[in-house]
Amino acid sequence: MEFFERFAIPHPSPAIxxxxxxxxxxxxxxxVGITYFKKWGYLWRExxxxxDHKRLGIMYIIAAILMLFRGGADAIMMRAQLxxxxxxxxxxxxxxxxxxxxxxxxxxxxxxxxxxxxMNFVVPLQIGARDVAFPRLNALSFWLFFAGAMLFNISFxxxxxPDAGWTSYFPLADNEFSxxxxxxxxxxxxxxxxxxxLATGINFMTTILKMRAPGMTLMKMPMFTWSALITNVIxxxxxxxxxxxxxxxxxxxxxxTHFFASTNGGMDMLWANLFWxxxxxxxxxxxxxxxxxxxxxxxxxxxxxxxxxxxxxxxMVIISLLSFVVWVHxxxxxxxxxxxxxxxxxTTMAIAVPTGVKIFNWLLTLYKGKITMTTPMLYSMLFIPLxxxxxxxxxxxxxxxxxxxxxxxxxxxxxxxxxxxPGVVFAMLAALYYYWPKMFGFMLNDxxxxxxxxxxxxxTLVAFMPMFISGLDGQARRMYTYSEASxxxxxxMISMVGALMLAAGFALIVYNIYYSFRYAPRDIGSDPxxxxxxxxxxxxxxxxxxxxxxxxxxxxETFWDSKKKGTPLFPDKIEKIHMPNNSGxxxxxxxxxxxxxxxxxxxMWIPLIICTLGIFAxxxxxxxxxxxxxxxxxxxxxxxxxxxxxxx
Amino acid sequence: MKLKxxxxxxxxxxxxxxxxxxxLTVLNPKGPQAEVQANDIMMSIWxxxxxVIVVFAMLAYMLIKFxxxxxxxDYEPPHIEGNKWxxxxxxGIPVLIVAYxxxxxxxxxxxxxxxxxxxxxxxxxxxxxxxxxxxxxxxYPEEDIETVNYLYIPTDRALEFKLYSFGPITSFWIxxxxxxxxxxxxxVTTLHLAAxxxxxxxxxxxxxxxxxxxxxxxxxxxxxPVEFEEWVDEVHQTADPITEDKFEELLEPGHLGKMTFTGxxxxxxxxxxxxxxxxxxxxxxxENHENHDEHEGHSDxxxx
Numbered sequence: 001m002e003f004f005e006r007f008a009i010p011h012p013s014p015a016i017x018x019x020x021x022x023x024x025x026x027x028x029x030x031x032v033g034i035t036y037f038k039k040w041g042y043l044w045r046e047x048x049x050x051x052d053h054k055r056l057g058i059m060y061i062i063a064a065i066l067m068l069f070r071g072g073a074d075a076i077m078m079r080a081q082l083x084x085x086x087x088x089x090x091x092x093x094x095x096x097x098x099x100x101x102x103x104x105x106x107x108x109x110x111x112x113x114x115x116x117x118x119m120n121f122v123v124p125l126q127i128g129a130r131d132v133a134f135p136r137l138n139a140l141s142f143w144l145f146f147a148g149a150m151l152f153n154i155s156f157x158x159x160x161x162p163d164a165g166w167t168s169y170f171p172l173a174d175n176e177f178s179x180x181x182x183x184x185x186x187x188x189x190x191x192x193x194x195x196x197x198l199a200t201g202i203n204f205m206t207t208i209l210k211m212r213a214p215g216m217t218l219m220k221m222p223m224f225t226w227s228a229l230i231t232n233v234i235x236x237x238x239x240x241x242x243x244x245x246x247x248x249x250x251x252x253x254x255x256x257t258h259f260f261a262s263t264n265g266g267m268d269m270l271w272a273n274l275f276w277x278x279x280x281x282x283x284x285x286x287x288x289x290x291x292x293x294x295x296x297x298x299x300x301x302x303x304x305x306x307x308x309x310x311x312x313x314x315x316m317v318i319i320s321l322l323s324f325v326v327w328v329h330x331x332x333x334x335x336x337x338x339x340x341x342x343x344x345x346x347t348t349m350a351i352a353v354p355t356g357v358k359i360f361n362w363l364l365t366l367y368k369g370k371i372t373m374t375t376p377m378l379y380s381m382l383f384i385p386l387x388x389x390x391x392x393x394x395x396x397x398x399x400x401x402x403x404x405x406x407x408x409x410x411x412x413x414x415x416x417x418x419x420x421x422p423g424v425v426f427a428m429l430a431a432l433y434y435y436w437p438k439m440f441g442f443m444l445n446d447x448x449x450x451x452x453x454x455x456x457x458x459x460t461l462v463a464f465m466p467m468f469i470s471g472l473d474g475q476a477r478r479m480y481t482y483s484e485a486s487x488x489x490x491x492x493m494i495s496m497v498g499a500l501m502l503a504a505g506f507a508l509i510v511y512n513i514y515y516s517f518r519y520a521p522r523d524i525g526s527d528p529x530x531x532x533x534x535x536x537x538x539x540x541x542x543x544x545x546x547x548x549x550x551x552x553x554x555x556x557e558t559f560w561d562s563k564k565k566g567t568p569l570f571p572d573k574i575e576k577i578h579m580p581n582n583s584g585x586x587x588x589x590x591x592x593x594x595x596x597x598x599x600x601x602x603x604m605w606i607p608l609i610i611c612t613l614g615i616f617a618x619x620x621x622x623x624x625x626x627x628x629x630x631x632x633x634x635x636x637x638x639x640x641x642x643x644x645x646x647x648x
Numbered sequence: 649m650k651l652k653x654x655x656x657x658x659x660x661x662x663x664x665x666x667x668x669x670x671x672l673t674v675l676n677p678k679g680p681q682a683e684v685q686a687n688d689i690m691m692s693i694w695x696x697x698x699x700v701i702v703v704f705a706m707l708a709y710m711l712i713k714f715x716x717x718x719x720x721x722d723y724e725p726p727h728i729e730g731n732k733w734x735x736x737x738x739x740g741i742p743v744l745i746v747a748y749x750x751x752x753x754x755x756x757x758x759x760x761x762x763x764x765x766x767x768x769x770x771x772x773x774x775x776x777x778x779x780x781x782x783x784x785x786x787x788y789p790e791e792d793i794e795t796v797n798y799l800y801i802p803t804d805r806a807l808e809f810k811l812y813s814f815g816p817i818t819s820f821w822i823x824x825x826x827x828x829x830x831x832x833x834x835x836v837t838t839l840h841l842a843a844x845x846x847x848x849x850x851x852x853x854x855x856x857x858x859x860x861x862x863x864x865x866x867x868x869x870x871x872x873p874v875e876f877e878e879w880v881d882e883v884h885q886t887a888d889p890i891t892e893d894k895f896e897e898l899l900e901p902g903h904l905g906k907m908t909f910t911g912x913x914x915x916x917x918x919x920x921x922x923x924x925x926x927x928x929x930x931x932x933x934x935e936n937h938e939n940h941d942e943h944e945g946h947s948d949x950x951x952x
Contacts, residue, residue, distance in 0.1 A: 259830060
């Protein structure tokens with residue numbers, strides 16, 4: 001019995017027990033359902049073992065939406081607790097765990113997979129590739145992410161959630177002050193997911209650099225692919241820092257080292273530095289693909305080419321470079337003195353210049369356009385004003401002397417939500433509406449979509465604008481309660497209303513998916529938006545080989561040119577196509593990694609060693625397996641093409 | 649129009665910040681450092697509002713003028729690559745704005761990291777402020793006094809807070825006197841403040857430090873030099889001396905009310921000053937140098 005005591009949660013509450021029951025019921029229902037409908041074979045063949053970038057992309061997006069609701073539930077609980085002074089809904093420990101998991105889940109298990117999901121689905125199509133460079137590695141990336149995400153998510157019912165904030169600063173995150181296994185979950189789960197992300201970075205960098213269709217030079221790549229390329233370069237440079245920091249944190253917590261401890265020569269500031277050397281580029285890993293999405297959407301629905309293509313590319317490159325030299329602005333108040341702060345203050349504000357260039361280029365893309373206000377376009381048009389509000393407050397935060405007053409307050413919280421929600425979340429929702437017909441063969445209802453967009457946009461303003469005010473009034477972030485005399489009550493109550501509006505908006509999106517699934521017409525063709533880039537040149541649903549023959553590229557809008565000027569896009573004859581085989585190894589490795597992480601969290605060394613051996617066995621099997629892929633014959637391709645509406 | 653409504657809401661929200669029913673704490677400074685910061689904040693709010701208005705206006709113009717419903721059915725938008733003059737303006741104006749803000753920012757940095765102007769004639773009052781879960785200990789070496797969770801300060805002298813922590817990283821913050829700075833276990837940071845007028849202010853730890861973080865606050869009372877002297881005398885007459893055992897007891901995690909002692913814990917539990925961060929305008933660097941030798945065995949990042 002003693003063995004099992006470690007799995008108990010240190011701070012149980014009825015809500016957590018209810019969640020345990022709900023998780024158990026849902027899990028059983030899923031297993032029973034799949035068995036009843038005899039879908040195990042289908043699931044295994046078509047999804048669990050797939051190496052197809054489109055399916056992996058869809059799985060990433062489904063996981064991201066699930067995590068959005070997990071993180072959203074945390075957010076609602078936090079806002080509810082703070083909605084009134086001296087509220088007793090949550091106690092301090094519970095609140096601390098919730099804001100920690102909210103941050104980690106939203107950044108690493110919602111925003112990241114959402115972005116990587118769209119990169120998976122869109123990038124190979126946009127560059128005319130048949131798949132990514134390393135399809136199996138891509139599957140492994142997904143399953144590592146998924147294992148990490150699930151491991152992190154079970155923490156609140158087994159052993160307790162991390163409670164030191166998503167930044168997990170030491171020594172607070174050390175054993176002395178964070179006594180549950182929560183922070184072990186943080187270290188290990190993010191590590192596993194992070195390995196997957198690092199592999200994604202290598203994979204997509206290679207794909208974009210080596211697998212573009214003939215004629216597509218770098219400066220003829222669509223803007224989303226450009227953003228994906230730069231993002232993956234940042235991933236490859238930034239994530240190893242996180243890997244090392246998490247490994248050191250794990251050693252501190254489980255093996256008694258003192259890298260970040262405040263005693264025996266350790267240094268707490270080292271964690272803060274390492275964390276943000278990764279953490280700030282991470283912000284741009286999130287926002288650059290979002291910028292790419294907006295570029296595609298705005299140009300499509302303004303019916304115009306993207307204004308200032310070259311300066312768009314240049315500004316992204318400059319942003320990516322600057323993203324590595326601003327990390328100190330996350331702790332201007334750590335005592336490094338006026339000189340260091342001045343340097344980082346200037347580099348921080350400098351980022352506003354390339355970002356401003358992008359905003360103006362989008363505005364100028366609208367100029368002389370023919371704007372149709374579809375749901376994706378509406379999200380993009382709401383993004384510009386809201387993100388500008390978030391962006392200019394970022395410049396204010398960059399003024400380091402003034403930052404001594406903003407730091408650690410709700411002003412900061414308001415700022416980063418006002419950039420991440422309009423910047424990243426709106427982009428992902430725009431992309432969801434925009435690419436939905438390509439992914440699933442029907443369109444989401446535009447009217448419901450627009451209502452949802454308005455609710456979410458106004459909800460964002462109502463939820464986060466008051467925080468600027470309460471922050472300037474002295475409300476520190478991460479306080480689980482405040483006194484009535486502080487006067488923060490009214491602002492937090494308004495925030496609560498905004499949070500509920502956001503919840504309603506997201507619920508409406510789910511309803512829209514259900515509604516459109518039932519009622520939307522299925523005969524929408526392959527290019528329902530009259531779009532401009534290559535992903536719309538293939539069929540819907542996209543055949544597994546993407547393009548029957550390789551497109552010939554001569555501009556960054558070749559598909560548009562071929563529609564308008566009639567230049568042939570696919571001049572070649574059909575030949576047999578080489579495709580990779582499915583593989584169960586990535587999925588199995590994902591499961592083993594999950595068990596490996598779980599053993600690690602609870603310091604169960606024997607299962608840990610067994611799992612480690614299992615991982616190496618999988619890798620060895622993978623290395624010695626003789627699999628050269630397979631060919632799709634010309635007849636088979638011709639049949640597929642005929643079925644989908646002829647060769648385009 | 650819905651868009652207008654959203655824009656209006658945003659503007660109203662900003663206006664609320666600017667006008668404020670009653671002055672917001674940070675924008676209601678009671679000391680020179682907080683005033684520097686409040687001025688920077690207000691200046692940047694106005695400047696940023698200008699940018700926001702330009703962007704909103706451009707967006708509104710584009711959306712109204714170039715909607716497809718306003719265009720002819722056969723209208724084909726032109727292909728425009730970009731114009732170097734337009735792009736030069738789009739880069740140039742932000743560069744000018746950022747350059748101006750950088751200029752102000754650098755100046756303010758040196759102001760807030762030094763003894764405020766007008767207070768140079770007297771030696772600053774040095775107070776060691778150390779945090780433990782979840783309390784603040786204030787040691788006045790000059791007055792030989794130690795308090796817990798409250799701070800008395802004179803209005804005629806600059807204040808030099810020496811910050812460190814007996815636990816997680818905390819952040820010492822008295823918004824009306826000036827911005828915050830971290831207190832950490834392995835080094836001492838210096839925060840320069842001053843109070844212009846007598847009054848009572850809120851002070852707190854602003855950096856999340858665990859379960860008791862929300863209540864990790866202290867009261868600040870600024871008073872005339874005479875009153876401050878009286879208080880010091882009174883403490884010496886009435887308070888008990890702080891002992892090592894008593895101090896160990898105080899360090900136990902939890903919350904305490906206000907307490908007053910004679911003597912300081914610095915005598916038996918000195919601040920980790922050998923690790924002081926090297927600050928470019930640190931006037932005490934020589935003093936630190938002396939302490940440095942005592943801590944030689946430790947890893948040291950400061951470059952004395």
